[in-house]
Amino acid sequence: MTSDSPEGRATRHPAHDDVSAELRSWFTTSVPELGYVATEQWYGSVSESGSAMGTRLILTVDDPREVAAALGEARRRVGGPITVWVDDRARHVRLDRALRAAGCAPAKATVHLALVGALAARPGPRSLTAHDVGVDELEEWAVTKLQSFGDTELQPSGEQLAREVAVRTPELALAKLQLARLDGVAVSILGHYGGPDQLVFNLGTRVPYRHRGIAQELLSRWVQAGRAEGCRSLMINADHGGAPEALYRAMGFVDEIYWYQRYELA
Numbered sequence: 001m002t003s004d005s006p007e008g009r010a011t012r013h014p015a016h017d018d019v020s021a022e023l024r025s026w027f028t029t030s031v032p033e034l035g036y037v038a039t040e041q042w043y044g045s046v047s048e049s050g051s052a053m054g055t056r057l058i059l060t061v062d063d064p065r066e067v068a069a070a071l072g073e074a075r076r077r078v079g080g081p082i083t084v085w086v087d088d089r090a091r092h093v094r095l096d097r098a099l100r101a102a103g104c105a106p107a108k109a110t111v112h113l114a115l116v117g118a119l120a121a122r123p124g125p126r127s128l129t130a131h132d133v134g135v136d137e138l139e140e141w142a143v144t145k146l147q148s149f150g151d152t153e154l155q156p157s158g159e160q161l162a163r164e165v166a167v168r169t170p171e172l173a174l175a176k177l178q179l180a181r182l183d184g185v186a187v188s189i190l191g192h193y194g195g196p197d198q199l200v201f202n203l204g205t206r207v208p209y210r211h212r213g214i215a216q217e218l219l220s221r222w223v224q225a226g227r228a229e230g231c232r233s234l235m236i237n238a239d240h241g242g243a244p245e246a247l248y249r250a251m252g253f254v255d256e257i258y259w260y261q262r263y264e265l266a
Helices: 016-028 064-078 089-101 135-150 158-168 214-228 243-251
Strands: 036-041 044-049 055-059 082-086 104-115 128-132 175-182 185-193 197-205 233-239 253-265
Touching: 016 044, 016 055, 016 104, 016 197, 016 233, 016 253, 036 064, 044 064, 055 064, 055 089, 064 082, 064 089, 064 253, 082 089, 089 104, 089 253, 104 243, 128 185, 128 214, 135 158, 135 175, 135 185, 135 197, 175 214, 185 214, 197 214, 214 233, 233 243, 233 253, 243 253
Parallel strands: 055 082, 197 233
Antiparallel strands: 036 044, 044 055, 082 253, 104 233, 104 253, 128 175, 175 185, 185 197
């Protein structure tokens, strides 16, 4: 990765290596607030959770011949479905065929991008308001999130809503979940982890309110607040190769801090 774009804009965060290591540690360290217990095994990092978050395995073996044994041992340890991550591109290329042969179904790849320099954001409606929610407004936040991510105005089912609330409730101890309203109507959501390195992990707008700069406005306010706090890095994640990633890169999130390919092991 080069330090500057052809236009002269820096494309690498000044603390890239440290931020990358810090972000990866979030996924390999126990998180009591979320019920995750992480352990290092010979084949990778296993984070087990008794909640709806499930079990995550960050696979680190490099030899395709070790994949079947690694997954077999992980299965015996966990005894349930496992989400497998391969967070190295070269390793992913080497192991992909063996993972599929061992019963892993490939899902989406995810990229984490850090903001470098100024944010290029379209301003949103002046009447847009946003605030952090607590337990009392979490259900409304969850409905707005499910509608936004599902590209639908239908109300989510009771099961969908209960699952989303169950996942988000423990996150309130670590993250800020923001609900945006336009003229009193809930229209968009943003979720981010705080601290010196901040990450937006959820951002969505309901279909009828898109293309009005609402999500970009929420990002702009988050960036302003983070820089006022002296944050070292401001990051966002997205499905790799999708339209949101392209938009975020155009806005200034140009440094790839972390990437992983996800597989589901039934």
